[in-house]
Amino acid sequence: MGPTGRLVELDVSYRAIDFPGGSATCFGKVTETRVEKGIGLVELEIGVRNPEGVVTTPGRALVALPKKASF
Incomplete structure (x- = not known):
């Protein structure tokens, strides 16, 4: 995302355990x-x-990013 990006939505489902150190x-x-x-x-x-x-x-995630400047 970088410093100018922004997380708009985040939707996750924890379906199994991920063990520490694994x-x-x-x-x-x-x-x-x-x-x-x-x-x-x-x-x-x-x-x-x-x-x-x-x-x-x-x-899934939705991220807002700045548009590239056009020259």
Whole structure:
């Protein structure tokens, strides 16, 4: 997100336990981009995956990002 980005929405579901000291991989994938009222919005599929490949914490996030300056 960087210093000028902002988390607008976060929705996650804790479906299994990730143990302290265990290995886990966080991931994210852009699923949609759009502009609303001059604000750039990015929707993401996010989650945590355990060593067995099971997604223990699936979710989605909506992030507001500044639009790039046009020259």
